[in-house]
Each structure stands twice: as C-alpha cells, then as structure tokens.
Amino acid sequence: MAQLKRTPLFNAYKAYGGKTIDFGGWELPVQFSSIKREHEAVRTKAGLFDVSHMGEFEVKGKDSLTFLNKMMTNDVSKLKVGRAQYTAMCYENGGTVDDLLIYKREEEDYLLVVNASNIEKDFDWLESHVSGEVVLTNVSDQTAQLAIQGPSAEIILQKLVSDTVLQEISFFGFLPAVNIDGITALVSRTGYTGEDGFEIYCKAEDVEKLWVAILREGEEEGLLPCGLGARDTLRFEANLALYGQELTKDISPIEAGISFAVKTQKPEDFIGKDILVAQKENGPARRIVGIEMVDKGIPRHGYKVYSGDTVIGEVTTGTQSPTLKKNVGLALVQEEFTAIGTEVTVEVRNKPLKAIVVPTPFYKRPKK
Template sequence: MSGLKTSPLNKVYQQCGAKTIDFGGWELPVQFSSIKEEHQAVRERAGLFDVSHMGEIEITGVEAEALLQYLVTNDVSKLEVGDAQYTAMCYETGGTVDDLIIYKQASDRFLLVVNASNTEKDFEWIDSHVSETVKVRNVSTSIAQLAIQGPQAEKILQKLTAETLSTIKPFTFREPVDVNGVKSLVSRTGYTGEDGFEIYCPWDEAEGLWQSLLEAGKEEGILPCGLGARDTLRFEARLALYGQELTESISPIEGGIAFAVKVDKEADFIGKAALKKQKEDGAPRKLVGLEMIDKGIPRTHYEIYADENKIGEVTTGTQSPTLKKNLGLGLIDREFAKIGNEVEIDIRGKRRKAKIIKAPFYKRG
C-alpha cells in the first residue's frame, strides 16, 4: 500500500499478520485475529488499539479559550485544568466540521484530538479564525495514541505505572504519567462504550509501549484490536462516526450528540443560531436505532422508506456481535421517528422490514 501514511506500529502489523486497509489515507489494521473475537475481548476483558492516525492540534495563548468558545458547540469555560470535553465544530448552517475532544492542559494551553481524515481541514478552519494572541500548531506527527479498553483495562495499565489510575475519573487526564518509562498523557476516555484509557506518547516510543501493554495484559486475556472491532463497539454504544452520523450536512443535534451543544452558553459560537433553532423547534431529522424484522443487514447509505416515501438512510449498520441481531442507525425525517414504528430498508433492490428501537443498543453495567 505505497503512498499511504503509516503508524509507528506499522512493522508490528506486518510481523503479526494483521489485515490492513486504506483508511482515510492511512494503512491501518482492520483486524489482527477476527473482528468478533476482538470485539468480545473488549466487552469481557480488554483490547488494545493503535489510534496514532488521529490528529492532534495544540492551541496556546491568552485568548486560546475565547477562540475555542467561538469555534465549538460545548462550553469550554466549564473546564478545569486536567479536564477533557467532547464537542463539535460547526458551520453557520449547523452542519458539522468535525467532532473532537478538547484537553485543557493549562489556562492558556489546549490539546485538540480530531478525526484523522479531517486533521488538515480542521487545522485550516481553526487557523482561519485565529487572532494575533493565539498560536495553533498541528502536532500530529509527534504524538502517537494507544487506547486500552475494557473491564480489565485499569488493572492492566496499573501494572505499568505508579500513578493511581482509580483517581482519574471519566473525561479527566493526567500528565506527565510515567507508563513503563514513557512520559505520557493518560486520559480516561475511549470510543468503545467500555471503561478504559487513551495514552498519548511520543511517536517513536509507541511501539515499545504497545508491546509492554500486551505483555502486561497476557494474564487478563488482552487482545490487539483493529478498526473493525473499533467500529462495531462504537456502533453498539451509538458513538458517532464522522462521515456517517455527522457530516457537513448533518448537525450535531441530528447526529445524536445534542448533549455536546450548549446553545445557552454566554459566548457566541459558529452555528449557534441554526442549532438553537433546531433545539427549540426540533431538528428536521433524527438519528434512530433500527432492528431488522426481515433478513438482511442494513448497511451505510441504504435508503429507508415509510410506505412509498423515502424518509432517510442508514448511517451505520451491522450484525451486532454482542446482541447477535442485525441492527442499524438511521437518519430519518422526524415525524417517522417514534419507537416501535415499522419502516422498510432497501437492501440491494428489495424492501426489507425493520422497526425503530431505542439506541444505544449497549450500555455497560
């Protein structure tokens, strides 16, 4: 796969025979063993993901927070140093530029973690709104990211650090944390619906840290995991994927992350008027859970019908490894979005019945 960007763990992929694909211009593993096996490991024990393709953008300066308040939908003023926050950037129309996580490292320093395929677009978008007192740097090529996820994640990671991990609460972080000799930022965040940690470390130390984590988790049955399991895990937990549940034409409210849109925050932000209208009047479309009644799997972009009217399309769909059902997420016209309603999905030219159900499909106990 020449011409693709590669992770610092690319040699590891080759050594262990991982199946790799082109993912947004990166050569990344879709699976190491099997998607179902890796998915199950995360739900029951622990899984380790290489997420080094994600983008990191550093924003510094006395007006860094004010800039972020203007750029994002969530309320950055609520963050203390050591807090992380999930949010979105929007266009004036309310469509989504990207969804991202903000880490507040100091009163005048923030780290943004953005989707890999959007890194350059996001950097240019942020940079176009910068004042002289703020500096923006794309630091993606110096930072690697590993994610250890699952019920045993804390126990495994604790073997490699003196930091008391139980005191790192969800959506908070510590830095620097010594993880087996590697100075890292460690956050209690993830993209699987399970407890776990994301570890940001120097690019050239990622391979050693990866091997250390797998060795530490042998007894607990940790598995290396690829993009396939990452997608089925986040899907079951109804965690949005940019390009599917969120796009430049799908707002955060339509895409199911209204909780990250604070239209009542004092600061003005890009898209505020459009998003406020959607919150007050109801967004024209709604993201719903779908369970197939007839045979078939609802795949991305399959059209959804009520009677003979097209009412939307599937954003993500698969056979749920946890629930053993053919499930989907669909963005449909609001008036058809009632739980229990039956709809039809066009699967390769044939209409197949499905019903609207509650999502997320999975929540950890």
C-alpha cells in the same frame, strides 16, 4: 496513486498478524485475529488499539479560551485543568466540521484531538479563524495514541504504572505525565467503545515500546491487539457517532443526537449557533434513530429507508451486532418517523425488508 499514510506502529502490525486496509488514506489494521474475537475481548476482558492516525493540535495563548469558545459548540469555559471535553465544530449552516476532544492541560494550554480524515481540513478551518493572542500548532506527526479498552484495562495498565493510582482518574479526567514502563505519557479515562478504559498519548518514537509492553503485561488477562473493524462495531453498539456517517458537513450535531455537546445558552456566539438554537427549540426536521431488522437482512451505510413508497431517510451505519446477535442500524430519518416502535422498510440489495425503530444505545456496559 497516492502513498498511504502509516502510523509509527506500522512495522509492528505484522508480528501480531495485522491485516491492513486503506482507511481514509491511512494503511491501518482492520483486524489482528478476527473482528468478532476482538470485539468480544473488549466487552469481556480488554483490547489494545493503535489510534495514532488521529490528529492533535495545541492551542495556547491568553486568547485561547475566547477563540475556542467561538469555534466549539460546547462551553469550553466550563473545562477545568485536568479534564477533557467532547465537542463539535460547525459551519454557519449548522453542518459539522468535525467532532473532537479538548484537553485542558493548563490555563491557556489546550490539546485538541481530531479525526484522522479531517486533520488538514480542521487545521485550516481553525487557522482561518484565529484572532488575538493564539498560537495554533499541529503536533499530529510527533504524537502517537494508544487506546486500552475493556473491563480489565485498568488492571493491565496499572501493572506498568508505579507512581500513579489509575483508579483516581475519573471519567473524562486525565493526568498529563504518567510514567508507563519508563515512558512519559498523557493518560485519560476516555474511549470510543462503550467500555471503561484509557487513551494514552506519547511521543511517536516511544509508541512501539509501549505497545509491546502493554500487550506483554496484558496477555494473562486476555488482552488482544484490536483493529478498526472491532473499533467500529464497538462504537456503533454504544451509539457513538462516526464522522463521515452520523456526522457530516450536511448533518448537524442536533440531528446526529449529540445535542448534549451543544451549549446554546453560553453567552458567547459560536459558528452555527443560530441554526442550532432553532433546531434545539423547534426540533430538527430529521434525526438519527436506532433500527432493528424484522426481516432477515443487514442494513448497511447508504441504504434507503422508506415509509410505504416514500423515502424518509437512509442508514448511516449498520451491521450484525456481535453482542446482541441482531441486525441493527443507525438511520437518519424524518422526525415524524422517529418514535420508538415505528415500522419502516429498508431497501437491502433492491429488496424491501421490514424494520422497526428501537431505543439506543444498543449496548450499555453493566455498572460495577
């Protein structure tokens, strides 16, 4: 049996009550207290996540922009220094290699942040397409990442930062060298929870000190260490796609509902462009929608969705929403059944249960 990978914070989990599970080959905390308590903390106060399992690649060189625009669905030429961009990489058939963030640190200097389960696959895919003067480096092992999320995230982190006003970092903006309690880190106003907050990138050897310092400083604000369980329910309520569920090698970004990250009008050709152009112009044959259960039952990943006796799709993610207290799901269904209010049936443990197509996201954070 293969040894599970561990982040540099693994030894710190036990002190905070972390319960670990196998997550795509990584031994990671599913929770520290309870999923519902951690979920509620992020929605009302703040939560701190170890996301050091994510992958980081550097792309440098005078042809880096040309290379990235060939590989990505978004228009990387629009990215300014100090800004991050959400994008996807696709295969020729329009299926998704991965969804990721690109940080433009300087001209000809980019940082890519990819999903943990895809690190090797993504690096090999990128490396196989490198041309011109491009230096591609996998720096995942040297890099750690924390995410502090929630309405109090800025207040807490600012206590540890004296030389930067965090309020000045706009959504999807970042600063490459912020001093946090003596540790230099890249800090971006990004996240995967539907709340305000920051993602913090530092050297692997510095992350435990940073974790302890942030939790100590945030204690009086109600900050909790959070695991993968709450991260999943939070991103699900905010309708943020998860690779392996809403996005796969067989599901395109258009079908998954992230067409905003597919710029078919950019002049450069990119991998999968022809298929994605056709899906944008004609509409995809199937699409991710929100469903809410009418009958009592929870729609889980992989459950079949029916119209009458006909299978029309399947659930990609589903749970009881901790915020809404409703049983809801995301489902990939045929286009003709995607209208709001459409009645469908979900097969839950061999029982047909009624559900209805509803708007997404299920949760939007209140505006300040």
